[in-house]
Amino acid sequence: MRVEMFTFLLTAAICLAGSAGVVLLRNPVHNALSLVATLFGVAVLFIQQGAYFLAAIQVIVYAGAIVILFLFVIMLLGVDKAEGLDRDPILGQRPAAIAAAVAILGLSLTALLSVGSRVTGQASTLAAIDGSEPNINALAKVLFTDYVFAFEITSVLLTVAVVGAVVLSRKAGPAIDAAEFPEGTTADLLQAKHDAAAVEQGVLEEVATEDETPEGEAETAEEALR
Amino acid sequence: MLALNETWYLVLAAMIFTIGAVGLLTRKNPLVMFMCVELMLNAVNLTFVTFSKALDDIAGQAIVFFVMVVAAAEVVVGLGIIVAIMRRRQGANADDISLMRG
Numbered sequence: 001m002r003v004e005m006f007t008f009l010l011t012a013a014i015c016l017a018g019s020a021g022v023v024l025l026r027n028p029v030h031n032a033l034s035l036v037a038t039l040f041g042v043a044v045l046f047i048q049q050g051a052y053f054l055a056a057i058q059v060i061v062y063a064g065a066i067v068i069l070f071l072f073v074i075m076l077l078g079v080d081k082a083e084g085l086d087r088d089p090i091l092g093q094r095p096a097a098i099a100a101a102v103a104i105l106g107l108s109l110t111a112l113l114s115v116g117s118r119v120t121g122q123a124s125t126l127a128a129i130d131g132s133e134p135n136i137n138a139l140a141k142v143l144f145t146d147y148v149f150a151f152e153i154t155s156v157l158l159t160v161a162v163v164g165a166v167v168l169s170r171k172a173g174p175a176i177d178a179a180e181f182p183e184g185t186t187a188d189l190l191q192a193k194h195d196a197a198a199v200e201q202g203v204l205e206e207v208a209t210e211d212e213t214p215e216g217e218a219e220t221a222e223e224a225l226r
Numbered sequence: 227m228l229a230l231n232e233t234w235y236l237v238l239a240a241m242i243f244t245i246g247a248v249g250l251l252t253r254k255n256p257l258v259m260f261m262c263v264e265l266m267l268n269a270v271n272l273t274f275v276t277f278s279k280a281l282d283d284i285a286g287q288a289i290v291f292f293v294m295v296v297a298a299a300e301v302v303v304g305l306g307i308i309v310a311i312m313r314r315r316q317g318a319n320a321d322d323i324s325l326m327r328g
Contacts, residue, residue, distance in 0.1 A: 005230045012238045019242050019265050023249035028257050035261045038242070042268050045235065049279040051287050054271075054294075061294060066264065066301050073305045074257060077312045097251035101244050108240035112233055123282045138284045139291070147288050154295045161299035168306035 007048060015041035032070045039063045053136040235276040243269035254319040256308050260301065267297050 014037055021034030039062045046055035143151055246265030253259055271290045278286025 001230065005228075008230055008234060012234075015238065015242060016245070019245040019249075022258070022261050022265055023245055023253065028255060031258050031261055035264060038265060039268060042242075042272055045238075045272055046275055049235070049275050051275045051278065051290070054275065054287055054290050057291070057294060058271075061298060062264070062268075066298060069301060069305060070257060070261065073309060077309065094252055097248050100251060101248045104247055105240060105244040108243075109237065112236050112240065121277075121281055135287075139287055142284050142288050143291065146285070147292075150292060154292060157299050158295065161302045165302045165306040168303070168310050 004048065007044070011041045011044045011048075014038070015045075028074045029071065032067055032074065035070070036063050036067050039067070050135060052134075053139050232276045232280045236273060239269040239272040239276070241269075242266075242272070256311075256320055257305075259320060260304055260308075264297065264301070267293060 018034045018037030018039075018041060022031050022038065025031050025034060039058060043055045043058040043063075046052075046058060243266050246262045246269060249262035249265070250259050253262065271293055274286045274290045274293070278284065278290075
């Protein structure tokens with residue numbers, strides 16, 4: 001019992017520190033790595049409660065695939081610059097968030113701690129977890145019998161997600177006209193940058209000609225003196 | 227010493243959920259907001275597994291499996307949308323994405 005308590009407290013500390021890091025750190029890469037810490041902590045808690053298959057899936061899918069996907073997008077977009085909590089454009093956004101936090105945490109803690117350690121609800125009789133069967137066998141049995149329809153819908157959902165991701169990330173071809181998006185498009189930005197560069201170059205040329213003129217005048221003045 | 231029962235797990239899950247909700251409400255980088263959504267989903271998964279253990283019912287773990295699948299699909303589509311937006315506007319944050327405002 002003491003070992004279990006120690007494991008729980010250590011893991012809970014890691015989880016809370018990681019989730020605080022996700023919210024508070026400024027660099028998105030650090031946020032993603034804090035998320036990994038939290039996910040591993042939750043996986044340990046899964047193991048502690050006998051959900052071995054879900055713990056493995058948690059590590060493989062979440063920490064191994066989803067966070068890598070996050071990091072990949074961060075690197076691809078180059079948004080790994082610092083953006084912290086210092087800007088607050090919407091008036092009263094932060095007080096509203098704190099109020100929501102107090103409401104959520106207060107409600108759930110009141111509900112949890114007022115009943116003590118009792119869990120209301122009936123223990124299962126149909127899908128009971130008995131120690132004779134491995135966790136993955138029990139989960140597979142219930143997944144392919146009671147929830148087989150939801151399982152098949154899940155495969156449809158994954159297919160839709162893959163097709164949607166391909167459609168979204170496809171490079172925009174000539175079908176999209178840049179003139180339809182007049183404000184802030186890439187074409188406009190490029191044009192503005194080009195104009196600015198042209199103006200700057202013009203200024204430089206002007207400065208250069210101005211630099212030349214006094215010298216020429218001086219030379220003519222010297223010639224006149226001679 | 228206090229005994230470790232399911233209330234500890236549920237309180238921890240409530241804390242992680244709250245932290246995720248606060249991050250979702252305060253951060254403006256869409257990627258970080260997505261990570262906060264993942265935090266909230268994980269807190270709920272932890273609650274499901276805890277009740278699965280407490281009520282001796284494997285169905286809670288089956289639902290966590292489905293939640294993970296939906297989360298994976300959501301991340302794929304969401305990141306695709308973010309990449310599409312970021313291509314159009316460099317360094318956009320959640321407040322800039324107001325094209326569909328009525």
